[in-house]
Amino acid sequence: MSGQQEAERSDAYTAHFKVWRGDPEGGGLEDFRVEVNEGEVVLDIIHRLQATQAPDLAVRWNCKAGKCGSCSAEINGRPRLLCMTRMSVFDRAETVTVTPMRAFPVIRDLVTDVSFNYEKAREVPAFVPPAGLAAGEYRMRQEDVNRSQEFRKCIECFLCQDTCHVVRDHEENKPAFAGPRFLMRVAELDMHPLDAAADSGLDRRRTAQDEHGLGYCNITKCCTEVCPEHIKITDNALIPLKERAADARYDPLVWLGSKIRRRRE
Structure with missing residues (x-):
């Protein structure tokens, strides 16, 4: 492991996430404990959940640069872009809740029909x-x-x-x-x-x-x-x-x- 990778690992911590899972028939929040590294955004964490704990988690995204508008959701009740919301804005002990946009019908998980x-x-x-x-x-x-x-x-x-x-x-x-x-x-x-x-x-x-x-x-x-x-x-x-x-x-x-x-x- 390189010195840079060791430094990144030293800043890692485990965050508590609640992510809405469901479809038009209904659903609810599921709890996850997931690793967070320095400089990551919420979309990085959602991708890590897909890779390690919830491979069927549905989320819409494209550019990961705040220019396509695809990854809209609600984080702790506030409408935000997942790719432009840095994990550093949350206290490490805070539970981060991610839900689909409330004004539009749910297709599945975090994906809504716009x-x-x-x-x-x-x-x-x-x-x-x-x-x-x-x-x-x-x-x-x-x-x-x-x-x-x-x-x-x-x-x-x-x-x-x-x-x-x-x-x-x-x-x-x-x-x-x-x-x-x-x-x-x-x-x-x-x-x-x-x-x-x-x-x-x-x-x-x-x-x-x-x-x-x-x-x-x-x-x-x-x-x-x-x-x-x-x-x-x-x-x-x-x-x-x-x-x-x-x-x-x-x-x-x-x-x-x-x-x-x-x-x-």
């Missing part, structure tokens, strides 16, 4: 390019570019969707509520200076309110708190979208301007 999110994604109309401009002719101010780039950092881990109490605690709201990830997408498109949706009769602010459930959001910022990309979902997307939707519906000057514009057309 198809709800893809259904909501399809309900958001795509970017409408401006007429008369080729792709290479688009011009934007840097502040508009920065805004879109912040929103596009989203890795679709769906942790914001999982922690949002509108869907987490009220399954009946899902048909009418897109959730923070897709309301952020609507906000991005509505704020995009080159989006020509309005020219084709699509009112993104109205659809945000009437079709995507913007009014259900009460800006608790829980979505922002769990975002691994540190996107300010509430402050930079949801609150501005609410303000725009309110202006479009209730501001008399905006209403008058829309009437004048229609007459000219």
